[in-house]
Structures are given as C-alpha cells and as structure tokens.
Amino acid sequence: MSELRKDPLCERWVIISTERGRRPTDFKIEKAERKRGFCPFDPGNENYVPPEIYAVRKVGSVPNDSNWELRVVPNKFPALRIEGGLDKRGIGMYDMMNGIGAHEVIIETPNHDEMTGNMPFYRVRNIVTAYKERIADLHKDKRMKYVLVFKNFGVLAGASLEHSHSQLISLPILPKRVSENIKGAEMYYDYRGRCAICDMLQQELYSQERIVEENDSFVSLCPFASRFPFEMQIIPRGHQTHYEQQNEKTYNDFASILKSAIKKLAKALDNPPYNFVLQNAPFTKKCDDYYHWFLEIMPRLTRIAGFEWGSGFYINPTPPEEATKFLKNLTVD
C-alpha cells in the first residue's frame, strides 16, 4: 500500500510508494537505453496489461481481444490503488493517509507509431469521449475528490512508453494546483461578480495578440503568463465548469482544436516532448458560478531547475506573443 504524506509547512501532498521502494541501483539502470521492440500496448499483447475497464471496439469483438480502437486499463504499476480504506492519521505532527485512488491508462490507438497530431479525427474524438466517460464513472466513488487527466509525450516529458497514451489518477484530496486556481477564481468572482476565465477570454479575443485558433466552441491561445515556451491553453468559449457535462457538438469541437494544437506544436518544434493536463472542476465543491475548465499544453523545451523549485516562479525565454505568431500562421490540414 502506498502512502499519501503531507508537507508539514505547505498544502503539498506526496505519494510515497512504500511497497516497491527503488534502491540506488534501480536509478542507474534507468540511465541506460530503454528496451526497444516489444510494446505492451500493441494489439495482440492485451494479456500484458490488466483487463480493460472501458473500450471502443470493432463490431463483433469481445472485451480484451485484439480488435479494438481505444482501451482504458488500470496502470500495471499504479501510484494509487482502489482497494481499502483511507485511514487518515497523524504521526506526531505529520499528516498522512493510505494511497487510495485509481490510476488508469488510456491507450489511444492500436497503431504503435500514430501520434495525436496525425491521427484521424475519429480517434481523437474517441479519446475525448473516453476522458468524459471515465471521469463520470469515477465520480461515483465517494472517497474521491478529484480526477486528474493528463498526457506525457516523449521521454523528456516523463513518458515511459512511446505508444500514444494518456492517463488519469483519481485522488482522495483536492490537488494543490486545483485549489489555487479555484481560490483565485473565487476571489475574482467575489470582487467582480464574473468568471475570471470568461473575462480573460474576452480580453484575449479583443486583442488577438495571443490567440492561436478559434472554432465554434473553443479558443486556443498562448497564455499571458506562460511558464514555458509555446505553452498553450484550450478554453471553452462559453462558461463551462465540468468537462464531463458537455454536449456532442462541444466534444467534436474540442477534439478538432486539440488535434490542431498538437499538430501545430509538432510542426513548429519538430515533435517536442510535451505534457497536457485537463484543469477540470472538482466534483465535491460547488463552483459552477466561477470555475471554468480548460486544457493546458506544456511543451518541455526548457529545464526546470533550482530557481523554479525554490521560488515556484518560472523563467520563460519565449514571449507568448512570439509563440502565437508562429503557431497561428502554421497550416496543419
């Protein structure tokens, strides 16, 4: 059983894997080249991962056979486990609880080399739906406070397998980053009576300086205070709080602008490593008036170093206005 431990000074929790503790020599091994050839996410290798939780399958196929379009499976090496009780407790002045939660992998395509930017549209649409379905399903577990959906692409962005996949982790505590955003949005709402993201979007659409692309339901842009070169956000045009509660047209438009954003980054920066994160509203806090979901995409071109760790601030060598000029003018269709 892994443990959740809280920093004694700030609201930061850490998942400590006590059961498979890595010893110093384990890290030396990781420095070596990764094995090539075998991929547990390829069709035919279904028995190398746990049984599927959700799937988009071809007509006539049965669960866990090799005729699939998309699969969601539990992570074989989960950071958290679904079985057991939380058992919140203190050890002297420290706070901790058991590592209860879900850790799932969304295998996005049966094709080993296919990437988000060059998938057919219907696959991206499948992915977007899978996120919605899994978030909605995981809401039912009353122990959980949040479901975080994210993608790591490329070794430098933390991906351990190259076959296109994303992940989700459900957590028994509200993540620090989400709390901070909610608190900021709440303060803004208390002061102005409006959603901060709606206001920001209005200002951005007026100036057009940082807008990369627009469609009926979404805007993609490089945020004013971008932490990373070519950082992007995809934001619903209208005020939407919960990702998982939208209509078909919205998911179509989201899949379309997501595919385009990733393709633009791939073209501009030669398939850079990147992370994306769905900044969704929590399901345990009533924040419909002021919280507005969005997706953050962070190309990993710069290194996080002592300054960033120590300050929580970032140094970004590329102004978002410059990044926007490049991305906006790239044609990807």
Next chain:
Amino acid sequence: MSELRKDPLCERWVIISTERGRRPTDFKIEKAERKRGFCPFDPGNENYVPPEIYAVRKVGSVPNDSNWELRVVPNKFPALRIEGGLDKRGIGMYDMMNGIGAHEVIIETPNHDEMTGNMPFYRVRNIVTAYKERIADLHKDKRMKYVLVFKNFGVLAGASLEHSHSQLISLPILPKRVSENIKGAEMYYDYRGRCAICDMLQQELYSQERIVEENDSFVSLCPFASRFPFEMQIIPRGHQTHYEQQNEKTYNDFASILKSAIKKLAKALDNPPYNFVLQNAPFTKKCDDYYHWFLEIMPRLTRIAGFEWGSGFYINPTPPEEATKFLKNLTVD
C-alpha cells in the same frame, strides 16, 4: 527589458525574456551536443564574463586577474536586470512589472573538474561565506523582496556549464514557494506558539528514522514528505531565521554537513544531477518567531510529468526511510 507577469488565477509570476525571445529553431539547436573544451569560468578566461562583484583572491592578486579562489560575477545572460524602475502596471485584467533584479553566478572553484563533494573543506567554506555576503549586500536594494540562492548540477538539473557554480537571483516580489512556507509556519505558530521546523526537528531526532547526519549546529535528513528519491534537507539545530545573520562556527558546521551530504549523494547515486535551494527568510517580512531557514537538496532521478504539473503533488518511488538507511551508512571521509 524582461517582464514579470502574474498568472490571472494563482499567485505565480513568470519572468518573460522579451528582448532575446527564442524562436522555434533555437530549441532545435539545444538538442544537439554541447560544445566541449572552452569554459568561461576557467582561470585565464575572466574577460569572457562580466567583471567580478565579490571574490576570494590569492595574496597579491588584483580584481579580475586569474589568481582567484572564488568569484561572484553578474550572469552574462541575466533573467533580470538591476537597472531601471519597477513600473508596476495592469494590462486590462493582467498584472505585470519590469524585470528588475540581480542575477549573479558564484564560480565556486578555479578547478574545472572539482565538485562540491570532493573539494577541500576551505572551498566549501568560501562558498557558504559568499552566499552570506551577497545576500547581505543585496538587502540594501529597497526594491527587492527576496534573494534566492540555488545550485544546478548536471545537464538534467538545468546546468548549462559543468564548471562548479551556483547562482542567486534577487526578486522584487516574494516567491510563491516562500510565501507558502511562511504562511504554513505562521499558522502553526498561531495555533501552537512554537516554530514548526523546531517541532519537526525534535520529532525527527527522537525517531531517528530519517536522520542522515548530525553535527553541533545542523541536522541533515530525508524529509517525511520527500517529493524526490533521496531528497535531503539541512536544517539548523537551533531556531535561526536568517541565513546571513549567523556566526563563524555555524558557517563552519554548515560547510561541513553540506559537503558531506553532497558527497553521500554522489557516492550513493553515481554523481546524480541535483538542485539545491536555500530556503531563507525574506528580509521584508518580520517572521523571526516562526520562520526557520533550511537548505533543500533535490537529486533529479525522476521526471516531472503531467501529474505533477496538473496537481502540484508528487509521486516518489523511494520512501525517505529507505533513502536514509543508504545515506546514513555511507562513509565519505
């Protein structure tokens, strides 16, 4: 002039270098091998860096000649510049100010290949004194709110030159991480009437489970909620708020335990990349009763990925108790 921009939702500032914006092709260049051979920090190359601000020099030498033991120089590519006014302003709903601050490099040794763990003691002692002198000097600039001292070792930890050096950045705003620690320490003090770090140290010394080393003035340990495998903290035994206000015995003991901690990590993990950060008290906030300075050392063995970016939480595969066992039993003298 670079700019400081604030995230519209949370208290996170970003330094945007508007004057030397990097274009997509600049990042492609960075992927290639670094140039080897020439080092601007080697003795004899003093004219490749700006003139020194502080130095420990050999008898009979003059400023900026090559007979030095340690030099502090302005960063040639500074994230912030010292000249000008802050000019705090809003652009619609966004907050920003000019990128005013100092960015200095501490060149720790004239010997290109010497690392902190295998330097003679007197050199580490020089480094520790240089931090103190520069922090005290930068306090005099009333525009500044904080001086962050940090070290990046190894390419994976963000070091762009291999010659042993550390850096400092003075900032016109209190860093988010520092604010969070101060807020936590203040809440604890309001509730218990004691310093949180003093209490934590007492608990750790009693259990001994995570203590790596002790001397008269300091304790090194692996923190209970370590974010990274083999993360360490060096904490003054007595209640000390400001790093730069201590006596000679304290700096001696700090240099000694710092050298030992780095040497232990180098031995256990085969010279891993690492960052360290001095978590000092700010000089603009009266927090003597409850803030307690410490040094954080973070080996960079795991990658920060979507989960960490999205949540502000961390997954650590090595329990600090296991890391302690390895580090405690390593002999480094």
